Amino acid sequence: MAKKVLMKGNEAIAEAAILAGCRHYFGYPITPQTEIAAYLSKRMPKIGGTFLQAESEIAAINMVYGVAATGKPVMTSSSSPGISLKGEGISYLAGADLPALIVNVQRGGPGLGGIQPSQSDYFQATKGGGHGDYHMIVLAPSSVQEMASLTVKAFELAGKYRMPVMMLADGTLGQMMEPVSLDIKEAEKFDTSWALTGTQMKRKHNIVNSLSLIPEELEQLNFERFKKYEIIKENETMYEEYLTEDAEICIVAFGIAARVAKNAVNSAREKGIKVGMIRPITLWPFPKKPLYDLSDKVHTFISVELSMGQMIEDVELAIRCKKPVMLCNRAGGCIPSPEDVLAAIEKANKNGGAL
Amino acid sequence: MSTDKILIAGFGGQGVLFLGKILANMALQLDKEVSWLPSYGPEMRGGTANCSVIISDSPIGSPIVTEPDCLIAMNLPSLLKYEDIVSKGGKIFIDSALITEKSKREDVNAYYIPATKIAIDLGYPKLSNMVLLGKIIKEFEDFNLDTVKAVLETTIPPKKQDLLKANLEAITAGYNY
Amino acid sequence: MIVFEKPKSLVDIPMHYCPGCTHGIIHRLVAEVIDELGIEGKTIGVAPVGCAVMAYNYFACDMIEAAHGRAPAVATGIKRANPENIVFSYQGDGDLASIGMAETVHSAARNENITIIFVNNAIYGMTGGQMAPTSLPGQVTQTSPYGRDVKTAGFPVKVCEMLKELDGPEYLERVAVNNVVNVKKAKKAIKKAFTNQLENKGFSLIEVLSSCPTNWGMTPDDALKWIDTNMIPYYPLGVYKDRSAQNKEKEEL
Numbered sequence: 001m002a003k004k005v006l007m008k009g010n011e012a013i014a015e016a017a018i019l020a021g022c023r024h025y026f027g028y029p030i031t032p033q034t035e036i037a038a039y040l041s042k043r044m045p046k047i048g049g050t051f052l053q054a055e056s057e058i059a060a061i062n063m064v065y066g067v068a069a070t071g072k073p074v075m076t077s078s079s080s081p082g083i084s085l086k087g088e089g090i091s092y093l094a095g096a097d098l099p100a101l102i103v104n105v106q107r108g109g110p111g112l113g114g115i116q117p118s119q120s121d122y123f124q125a126t127k128g129g130g131h132g133d134y135h136m137i138v139l140a141p142s143s144v145q146e147m148a149s150l151t152v153k154a155f156e157l158a159g160k161y162r163m164p165v166m167m168l169a170d171g172t173l174g175q176m177m178e179p180v181s182l183d184i185k186e187a188e189k190f191d192t193s194w195a196l197t198g199t200q201m202k203r204k205h206n207i208v209n210s211l212s213l214i215p216e217e218l219e220q221l222n223f224e225r226f227k228k229y230e231i232i233k234e235n236e237t238m239y240e241e242y243l244t245e246d247a248e249i250c251i252v253a254f255g256i257a258a259r260v261a262k263n264a265v266n267s268a269r270e271k272g273i274k275v276g277m278i279r280p281i282t283l284w285p286f287p288k289k290p291l292y293d294l295s296d297k298v299h300t301f302i303s304v305e306l307s308m309g310q311m312i313e314d315v316e317l318a319i320r321c322k323k324p325v326m327l328c329n330r331a332g333g334c335i336p337s338p339e340d341v342l343a344a345i346e347k348a349n350k351n352g353g354a355l
Numbered sequence: 356m357s358t359d360k361i362l363i364a365g366f367g368g369q370g371v372l373f374l375g376k377i378l379a380n381m382a383l384q385l386d387k388e389v390s391w392l393p394s395y396g397p398e399m400r401g402g403t404a405n406c407s408v409i410i411s412d413s414p415i416g417s418p419i420v421t422e423p424d425c426l427i428a429m430n431l432p433s434l435l436k437y438e439d440i441v442s443k444g445g446k447i448f449i450d451s452a453l454i455t456e457k458s459k460r461e462d463v464n465a466y467y468i469p470a471t472k473i474a475i476d477l478g479y480p481k482l483s484n485m486v487l488l489g490k491i492i493k494e495f496e497d498f499n500l501d502t503v504k505a506v507l508e509t510t511i512p513p514k515k516q517d518l519l520k521a522n523l524e525a526i527t528a529g530y531n532y
Numbered sequence: 533m534i535v536f537e538k539p540k541s542l543v544d545i546p547m548h549y550c551p552g553c554t555h556g557i558i559h560r561l562v563a564e565v566i567d568e569l570g571i572e573g574k575t576i577g578v579a580p581v582g583c584a585v586m587a588y589n590y591f592a593c594d595m596i597e598a599a600h601g602r603a604p605a606v607a608t609g610i611k612r613a614n615p616e617n618i619v620f621s622y623q624g625d626g627d628l629a630s631i632g633m634a635e636t637v638h639s640a641a642r643n644e645n646i647t648i649i650f651v652n653n654a655i656y657g658m659t660g661g662q663m664a665p666t667s668l669p670g671q672v673t674q675t676s677p678y679g680r681d682v683k684t685a686g687f688p689v690k691v692c693e694m695l696k697e698l699d700g701p702e703y704l705e706r707v708a709v710n711n712v713v714n715v716k717k718a719k720k721a722i723k724k725a726f727t728n729q730l731e732n733k734g735f736s737l738i739e740v741l742s743s744c745p746t747n748w749g750m751t752p753d754d755a756l757k758w759i760d761t762n763m764i765p766y767y768p769l770g771v772y773k774d775r776s777a778q779n780k781e782k783e784e785l
Contacts, residue, residue, distance in 0.1 A: 006376070006383055006391065024613055032395055050612040054605065055638035062602035062635070066578075066609020069596050074609070092599050115395070176418050177376070177391035179383050196594040196610065198574035198617050205543075207588045209597040256417075263416035337421050 004179035009147045009169060010035035012180050013077070013103055014043070016151035019184040022073040022101070023049035026060040028082060031115045032171040033105035036077040057082040061089025061102070068098035069208040071195030073155050073187065077103035079171075080121050081112060083129070090164050091130025095210025097225070099158035099190075101151070102136075103167045105174035106306075108333035116333025117171030119255060120307035125168045126284040126314070133222050135229055137165045137236065138283040140254040144178035150281075155187035157236060161228060162194075168283060170306065172256045172335065229285075238281035239290060243269065247276030249348045250294050252315050253304035254280045256335065261304045264341030273349045283311070288318040295319035299353030302326045302344050306335060324353060357412055359495070360420045364405035364437055365429025365450075370484035374427070375406035377488060380506040381498055382410040390418035403432060410497075427487055428454060429470075438463075446494060448487055466490055473528050482525035489529025500530060539563035541572040541592045548586060550657075552745040552752025554709045555583060558651055559590055561715070562622070565723045566593065569730065575618045576610055578603040582624035583657040601632025604639035607646045618729055620647040626656045629665040629689045636691070636737075641700040643734035647725045650691060653742040654763060661747030665689045668766055673747070692739050692772040702734035704772040708741035710759040714769070721771075733776055741767060 007015070014036045017025070025044060027037040037053065044051035050067075054060035060076050067074035078086060083104045093100050104125065108118040121129075125138045137157050141147040147169060154165040199205050212218040240258075243265060244250060253261040258279040268275045278294070280287050291301075301323055303312035309327040316325050328344035330336045361378060365371045372393050382389040392407040407420035424445045428434035431454045434447075441447055443462045452469035470486035479485075492498040503526055511519045538544060542563040549555045566572050575593040579585060581600035588595035598606040603621035611619045628636050628650050639646065655673055656662040662675040666688050670679040680688075692704045703725060707718035718740055725736035741763050743755035750758060 004383065006379055006389070024609070026609070052608070052612065055634050058602065059605040059608075059635050059638065062599060062605035063609035063612070065598070065602075066596070066606040066611075067613040068609075069606075070610055070613040072613045074613070088599055089602070096597070171395070172392065172418065175393055175395050177379060178415075178418075179389060196576045196596055196617075197614065198576060198594055199572065199592075201573040205592050206594045207596070209588055209595075211585060211597055259415075260417040260419070266416070335419060337419070338417055339421070 004181050006177045007144060007180050008035055008175060008177050009141075009144045009173040010105065010175070011039045012144045012148040013151050013167065013169075014039035015182060016148035016184055017075055017101070017155070018043055018047065018049070019182060020073065020152040020155045020187040022075055022155060023047065024067045024072060024074040025050065026052050026054050026063040026074075026076050027078065028054055028057045028060050030079045030082045032107060032117070032174050033077050033079045033103065035174070036103065057085035058088065061086040064100050064102075065089055065093055065096070065098060068093060068100045069096070069196045071192030071197070073099075073159070075101035075103065077105065079105050079107045080109050080118070083121060083124065087124075087130040090136065091132050091134065092210050093164040094130070094134035094136065095132060096208050097162040098164070098208065099162050100164050101154045101158060101167065102164055103169065106168065106170045108331065114333040115171065117173075117256060117335060118306050118331070118333055119170055119257060120310065120331065121168065122283065122305070122307060122310035125166050126286070134225065135284050136163065137161070137232065137285075139165065139167050140281060140283050141167065141169055141173060142255050142258045142279065144173070144176065144180045147173060148180050148182065148184060152184055152187050159187065159190040161232060163228075168255070170256050233285040236282060237285045237287050237289075239287035240279040240281060241290065242277040242279065244276035244278065244294060246274050247294070247298055249273065249275040249300050249302065249345055250291075250298045251275065251277040251302050251304055251341070251345070252280070252291065252311065253277065254283060254311070257304045257306055260336055260338055261341050263338035264345060267338065267342050268345045268349075273345060275345050286314045286318065291315060291318040292320070295322045298323060300324050300326060300348040300351070302328050302341075302348060304328045304336060304341055304344075307331055359410045359425060360423050361408040361410070361425040361427070362405060362420045362423035362437060363408070363427040363429070364403065364433030367404040369404070369429045370481065371404045371429060372406050374484040374488055375408045377503065377506055377510065378408050378410070378491070380510060381502045384502050384505055385497055387412060388415050390415045392418045405433070425491075427491065429483070429487070430454065431456065434458065448491060450483060450487060452483070466494065468529060468532055470529065473532065474525055477524055477528060479521050479525055482521060485522050485525035486529035486532075489526040490532060492526070493530050500527070539567045541566040541575070543590055543592050545589065547590055549583065550746040552743070552755060553583070554653075554742040555651065557709045557715060558649065558718070558740055558742065559587065561709075561719045561722050562620070562649060563591065564719065565726050568723065569726055571618050571726070571730070574616065575620065576614070578607045578610070578619070578621040580621070580623040580627040581658075582627045584622050584624060584651065585658065587622050601627050601630070602635055603627065603632065604635040604644070604646070604648065608639055608642070608644050611644060611646050615645070618647070618726065620649060620726070622649045623651065624657070625650070625652045625654065625664045625666040629691050633689075637695070637698070640695050640735050640737065641698050643700040643702060645729055645732055645734050647729050648735075648737040649722065649725075650737055650739045651742045652691070652739050652767065653744040654688075655744050655747045657744050657747055666767075668762060688766065690767065692737070695737065696772040700735060701737065701773055702775050703728050703736035704739075706739040706741065706767060706769050706772065708759055708764060708769055710741070710743065710756040739767075741769070
């Protein structure tokens with residue numbers, strides 16, 4: 001394995017994108033993700049790539065749309081308020097079936113909110129964000145190493161399924177440094193015969209488009225896209241299971257919350273409490289099956305989130321409300337402490353599944 | 356299996372984050388697990404800055420330090436804000452050139468180093484963080500001067516080798532204090 | 533002897549434009565230029581939101597549909613990814629001068645090596661005749677039923693005049709398509725704008741004064757006359773910026 005280097009999460013995303021083969025980046029400054037832009041502004045010109053600081057988030061995502069239409073790997077990054085602005089472009093990417101990576105290093109909201117870490121864009125990322133019937137694949141790293149490896153994965157998934165993929169990180173993961181191995185291969189390439197390259201007078205013109213004025217035709221396009229989504233649910237759902245074999249309580253947490261929760265799970269285990277954790281790595285598709293499978297064995301689920309409780313709704317749906325789901329959360333840029341999570345575990349242990 | 360949770364705090368511009376970076380890189384040199392987490396915000400210069408470093412033999416869960424085993428206080432507000440949360444038997448390093456008060460904790464090991472004065476006397480007024488680092492290296496079993504030298508050699512670009520000399524001098528002064 | 537042909541880079545299907553609309557003429561001019569320069573195989577066009585939304589069906593080159601106002605950003609992305617392609621956007625006044633103003637100004641400021649065909653007919657056509665950023669003072673539209681009152685609705689945006697103050701753009705010209713002479717001039721300008729891109733000179737924008745008989749509530753003939761009597765006095769025709777020519781002049785001095 002290659003020697004590890006210390007890198008910020010934001011920088012790891014940027015370097016991994018280059019190693020994955022991405023040569024085009026468009027962005028607009030916003031805390032706490034600006035290191036991605038800063039890093040790529042240094043690197044891209046030296047490797048014949050594009051770094052462009054756009055006039056707005058809206059322009060940036062539409063430049064991404066342009067590159068994506070040429071079939072080349074492309075990305076943008078931002079933080080919560082900026083992602084709202086990109087919503088339009090993301091919907092168009094989905095509607096035109098174009099591959100792209102959008103990184104959201106979340107901060108607290110709503111509105112201008114704050115600049116401290118948050119997970120309160122969960123709904124926006126997993127339920128739409130932009131208009132229309134669509135999904136993005138949403139990846140939730142919980143370490144700097146994963147920010148690198150999931151970046152490559154994101155380009156592969158985007159290319160394979162021709163759709164936008166979002167990396168949903170947060171300010172802590174973006175800003176923290178950890179040792180990371182950059183032993184990364186270029187992302188797998190996929191068919192791009194649909195892309196805009198000029199006809200070279202050898203084929204009929206390709207059209208990249210999301211407009212369809214005949215309802216029955218548009219409906220059919222939606223049906224087909226959702227068939228693709230079913231395949232993705234089947235094949236691409238990712239999660240980590242931690243100490244769930246004998247668990248009576250199951251934590252569900254992603255990203256930075258999962259790291260905090262892991263400390264609490266370990267402390268609770270030392271106290272003899274049978275607690276485990278499911279960490280969704282894909283937030284869409286959500287790991288419904290492992291949660292449902294656990295719902296017979298576990299008496300309580302605890303959703304640990306840096307929001308007012310968004311993922312908890314997916315947990316309840318996944319287990320079809322068979323067991324109580326507690327919320328252990330902080331919001332607005334605050335992070336639950338391991339002690340907060342341990343207290344929730346102890347409460348669940350005491351109640352034994354009673355509401 | 357041991358874990359060191361270190362919290363470094365001071366004014367922006369004192370080199371709080373850089374000190375943390377060097378510690379983290381030293382841990383990496385020793386093949387340990389490590390995380391480095393800065394406070395980030397509008398306080399780019401002159402405000403308060405702090406940085407959490409966790410060094411461990413096993414994978415690190417939360418990178419946030421809520422109960423430091425080691426506090427490095429580079430100004431008085433930082434000492435007042437954080438000394439209460441230092442774990443029992445932990446260490447507190449204090450720049451006694453800037454902080455004239457003593458720690459009120461009796462169950463920790465407090466080290467008083469007039470780092471800013473030593474740095475000024477050496478002719479490197481900006482390197483009080485490296486003076487403190489010298490003392491930290493002395494008090495931590497795992498670290499030694501060779502490790503930090505190796506780290507600085509890779510961290511400081513070849514064009515700025517005069518900085519390497521200055522940093523090593525400051526570290527050595529702190530180590531020998 | 534062939535006296536009339538459809539340009540090869542136009543697809544042979546009926547267009548959806550209203551009778552008397554000059555979009556057809558402008559499409560044709562763009563297509564003729566693409567044919568004459570022999571660049572159909574490497575050209576990529578960006579369609580706007582507005583009346584020309586379905587231009588992607590009409591041009592035979594590769595085409596993409598952009599979100600409202602974002603065509604210059606989309607064109608920027610395509611050109612940066614594929615510099616060997618010739619990239620043009622085709623946009624209306626609402627698209628370019630209202631919702632997409634930031635993209636217009638900044639692509640010009642960056643001197644993006646793209647070609648923009650800006651169709652100014654002083655009204656929102658597709659949505660049924662609302663006030664455009666380029667509607668004239670006093671002009672009656674669906675959303676300025678008492679005539680555009682500059683006290684509340686502000687003044688029209690003069691795109692060429694505004695962009696010429698930037699150091700970025702290479703070429704800016706305003707033309708009209710309301711008579712044969714003007715149509716010929718318009719074609720020359722469009723050809724210049726594509727040639728500039730081929731020569732890597734950068735951002736070229738051709739503003740084409742166009743008619744909208746349907747939403748202006750006029751016969752096609754009256755609409756063409758209205759361009760002469762009302763639009764051209766407010767939006768004078770001519771070259772607003774030609775950096776290469778200006779540089780050449782300076783050298784000669």
